[in-house]
Amino acid sequence: MSGSANRPVRRRTFVLGTAAAAGSAALAGPLAETASAAAFGWSDDGSHYVVDTGANLVFKVSKSNGDLTSLVYRGTECQGYGGMNSHIESGLGSSTVTITQSGSTILVSVSYGTLRHYYAARSGENNVYLWTNKADTSVSATRYILRVKAGLFRNDEPDSYTYAPTTIEASDVFAKSDGQTRSKHYSKLRVTDYDYIGWTTGSVGLWIVRSNHEKASGGPFYRSLLRHQSADGGGLYEILYYGQNQTEAQRFGLQGPYVIAFTDGGAPSSALFPGTLTTSWADPLGISGYVGASGRGRVAGVGISGRNTSYAYTVGLANSAAQYWGSARSSDGYFAIGGVLPGTYTLTVFKGEFAVYTASATVSAGTTTTLNSIAIPSSNDPSNASALWRIGDWNGSPSGFKNADLMTYAHPSDVRAASWTGNVVIGSGSETSAFPCYLWKDVNSGLIVYFRLTAAQAAAAHTLRIGVTTAYANGRPQVVVNDTWTSAIPSPPTQPGTRSLTNGSYRGNNNTFTYSVPASAWLTDTGAYNTLKIYVVSGSGSTGYLSAGTSIDAIDLLA
Numbered sequence: 001m002s003g004s005a006n007r008p009v010r011r012r013t014f015v016l017g018t019a020a021a022a023g024s025a026a027l028a029g030p031l032a033e034t035a036s037a038a039a040f041g042w043s044d045d046g047s048h049y050v051v052d053t054g055a056n057l058v059f060k061v062s063k064s065n066g067d068l069t070s071l072v073y074r075g076t077e078c079q080g081y082g083g084m085n086s087h088i089e090s091g092l093g094s095s096t097v098t099i100t101q102s103g104s105t106i107l108v109s110v111s112y113g114t115l116r117h118y119y120a121a122r123s124g125e126n127n128v129y130l131w132t133n134k135a136d137t138s139v140s141a142t143r144y145i146l147r148v149k150a151g152l153f154r155n156d157e158p159d160s161y162t163y164a165p166t167t168i169e170a171s172d173v174f175a176k177s178d179g180q181t182r183s184k185h186y187s188k189l190r191v192t193d194y195d196y197i198g199w200t201t202g203s204v205g206l207w208i209v210r211s212n213h214e215k216a217s218g219g220p221f222y223r224s225l226l227r228h229q230s231a232d233g234g235g236l237y238e239i240l241y242y243g244q245n246q247t248e249a250q251r252f253g254l255q256g257p258y259v260i261a262f263t264d265g266g267a268p269s270s271a272l273f274p275g276t277l278t279t280s281w282a283d284p285l286g287i288s289g290y291v292g293a294s295g296r297g298r299v300a301g302v303g304i305s306g307r308n309t310s311y312a313y314t315v316g317l318a319n320s321a322a323q324y325w326g327s328a329r330s331s332d333g334y335f336a337i338g339g340v341l342p343g344t345y346t347l348t349v350f351k352g353e354f355a356v357y358t359a360s361a362t363v364s365a366g367t368t369t370t371l372n373s374i375a376i377p378s379s380n381d382p383s384n385a386s387a388l389w390r391i392g393d394w395n396g397s398p399s400g401f402k403n404a405d406l407m408t409y410a411h412p413s414d415v416r417a418a419s420w421t422g423n424v425v426i427g428s429g430s431e432t433s434a435f436p437c438y439l440w441k442d443v444n445s446g447l448i449v450y451f452r453l454t455a456a457q458a459a460a461a462h463t464l465r466i467g468v469t470t471a472y473a474n475g476r477p478q479v480v481v482n483d484t485w486t487s488a489i490p491s492p493p494t495q496p497g498t499r500s501l502t503n504g505s506y507r508g509n510n511n512t513f514t515y516s517v518p519a520s521a522w523l524t525d526t527g528a529y530n531t532l533k534i535y536v537v538s539g540s541g542s543t544g545y546l547s548a549g550t551s552i553d554a555i556d557l558l559a
Contacts (some may be wrong), residue, residue, distance in 0.1 A: 353395060
């Protein structure tokens with residue numbers, strides 16, 4: 001823990017501990033002063049609606065623009081830094097803001113053009129429930145950011161740059177003096193990996209519990225920034241649509257609820273988690289675009305055959321209006337996805353993150369669509385093809401490759417990264433771990449794979465496959481065999497146009513490049529090593545780690 005955690009603590013703030021990622025342990029710190037809970041209700045101070053949950057939480061919403069301007073938990077103000085409030089995107093501007101109370105629920109409604117945003121409080125709860133309805137592109141509402149005062153929570157996790165003074169890329173990737181890198185983008189997590197994000201001192205926890213992301217884009221494996229911490233303060237995010245590394249078009253409609261939750265240091269209640277949270281109390285509130293449980297359906301699959309049981313399988317539903325997903329049971333592939341809006345969806349079965357089956361499923365309100373057992377054709381999984389050799393496996397991610405794990409929470413220049421250069425020998429036993437997860441035109445293009453062939457193998461043509469998970473600046477592989485045969489330059493597949501490899505994400509559009517290598521390209525000496533040189537080609541990109549690049553899924557030479 002950095003020595004800066006020993007700074008003096010002012011009265012009425014939380015004693016600093018080592019703030020951790022969601023669910024991580026932290027040092028305990030007592031509250032300096034506790035306010036007495038008042039009665040549940042709301043008031044108007046002229047500029048704000050002031051809502052008291054009747055527990056330990058009081059918050060204010062601006063009547064002029066819908067910003068959350070105050071968030072007081074147990075007498076301590078938590079909201080804001082740098083003169084900025086918590087809000088949609090960078091704030092909405094002049095809005096129509098109203099408040100209503102219905103029994104044990106208070107709802108603040110914000111109207112800005114075609115956008116509708118809501119804050120709800122429930123009597124006796126230390127939670128704020130939020131919904132956002134973006135109807136079109138007239139409003140840039142891609143995120144909700146909860147800004148948190150400096151000094152309440154501290155951390156030195158990958159998404160913190162409190163202790164990282166040197167900027168190494170754009171204005172959002174930093175390096176510490178020890179060479180470790182930090183950025184708000186380095187969350188480590190895919191959407192399917194987390195239910196909440198935040199900090200704890202051990203005695204106070206502040207969290208955002210994510211929504212079900214039915215109106216977000218990118219599916220279960222999407223990665224984006226979730227949290228940041230700097231000397232100025234911290235931020236917790238619910239990303240509704242984010243420009244970085246997007247693979248799908250933006251969806252519109254009501255997203256939520258997502259929840260700002262305070263605890264006495266522990267994790268938020270699982271009753272708030274997506275897939276668990278029930279909000280029948282919100283049914284009569286008149287929230288624009290709201291569809292209660294009775295207006296939704298369910299999809300259930302009897303099972304999935306043809307799986308590789310070494311992998312987890314995920315089933316996704318997606319159309320232009322909504323997206324959902326669920327895990328397939330490891331024993332038989334049974335799956336169930338609930339809370340689905342009526343409509344016809346593309347159903348996709350993923351082995352790891354690799355799509356191996358697609359079909360159509362229609363969902364109706366109040367009913368369960370039951371699907372017979374799904375049989376994945378053997379040919380749909382590239383791993384089933386007979387190969388002379390294979391580096392990695394076809395799972396839609398660079399897992400197992402050199403530096404792959406580190407790259408979800410660090411920059412490629414990080415001191416902890418193994419060398420991005422170095423060649424690979426088939427039969428060494430370290431083919432995958434020695435092969436870098438990313439290749440760049442300006443860093444390690446021209447990497448060599450050495451391999452031997454028998455006389456019979458060398459007498460035949462073979463297909464070489466290179467699978468990628470994303471690319472930056474149209475980077476794609478061109479290959480040279482034994483310095484005598486050069487492949488054509490393949491056309492670039494559709495990939496996100498933003499940074500990916502340097503901001504913690506390998507998730508783009510999986511694509512397989514195939515190369516038909518003639519028998520004349522192989523060496524006839526069975527004791528000699530053939531060489532496969534893999535180059536990254538592109539007319540775009542900058543230099544170094546921002547030169548054209550690509551992320552590797554698997555490489556094999558078919559029998």
